[in-house]
Amino acid sequence: MLTDRFLQALQRFVGRRGVPSTIYTDNATTFHATHVELKEVWQVLTARKTHKYLAQQAITWKFIAPHAPWWGGFWERMVGSVKRCLRKVLGQSQLDEEGLNTILVSIEAALNSRPITQGREESEPLTPAHFLVGDRLTTLPTDPESPVRKDLSKEFQRLQKMVEHFWNRWKKEYLILLKNFHETHQPRPGSGRLQLGDVFLLQEDVGPRHVWRKARIEDLHEGRDGKIRTVTLRTS
Structure with missing residues (x-):
């Protein structure tokens, strides 16, 4: 730091x-x-x-x-996915710096190889790697029957197994995240548009509800979709 x-x-x-x-x-x-x-x-x-x-x-x-921590959702979602899978895949394993860097780089390649468009018969789906390096990322063969693996050390095989485990877990979790992300939520009936002068309780994690401060809306800020996304609040 x-x-x-x-x-x-x-x-x-x-x-x-x-x-x-x-x-x-x-x-x-x-x-x-x-x-x-x-x-x-x-x-x-x-x-x-x-x-x-x-x-x-x-x-x-x-x-x-x-x-408004949800504003950082487009990176927090990926960070959370990596952390959860790392915690479950590594467990109590003790790795040196080289081993940890190897796993992280392999995970980076897996994340950047996820499809972000629907593939067609005549073309493969686009991935973030296409925008980074111009083509999809390739890795060393990981087939257990591959003759190349017979010459690899046990440590490298263990790292490859961890990466494969992570990739399988991430694919399942990412598909669930996509399903939840694309769900549409209708506004509750009776929920009106925010207006200047409205008074709210400012939710804070440092104390219980009865000690939350009151705040009044001083200004409204629309997003690109025309909806109110942020407000300027005045507190005591």
């Missing part, structure tokens, strides 16, 4: 994927929490050296709206 370490990680990302135009992250108020680790991350993000690097690379850094 040092500025130099963070910039090195960002440089590795740029070297692999190219320079991004925009980077999104959790809202700024999250980093002002009482957790020491979050405060250290905030110091890194606001460091002069970080801003200088972002300016030189023409990178825009954007924070999601406060108290």
Whole structure:
């Protein structure tokens, strides 16, 4: 959690994927929490050296709206999927740095090989890998009957087995996530449109309901679909 370490990680990302135009992250108020680790991350993000690097690379850094963690759902969903499968696949296994990096890179290839379009008979479905490297990602053969595997070490075979286990689990979980994501929810009857001056209780996880603060809507902000997605609140 040092500025130099963070910039090195960002440089590795740029070297692999190219320079991004925009980077999104959790809202700024999250980093002002009482957790020491979050405060250290905030110091890194606001460091002069970080801003200088972002300016030189023409990178825009954007924070999601406060108290709206679902705004980061398009990356949290993938992060959560990786974490759950890693926890179940690795279990109590103790890996060295090389072994862990090998598994993570293989998982990265699996995630970026997921289909994002419906395949046709004359063409294969598009995957994120097509937009990253121009073609689908390939891996070493993992067939137990393959003669190549007879020459591999037991450690490499164990890592490949973990990756295969992860890929099978991820395929099942990702299909369930897609089903839940595409479900349509109709608004409840009687639920009106938000209006200026409405008063609400500001839900906070730090205390019970009876100590939540009251907030009044000061401004409304529409999304690209014309619906109210964020509001400006005034509290005590």
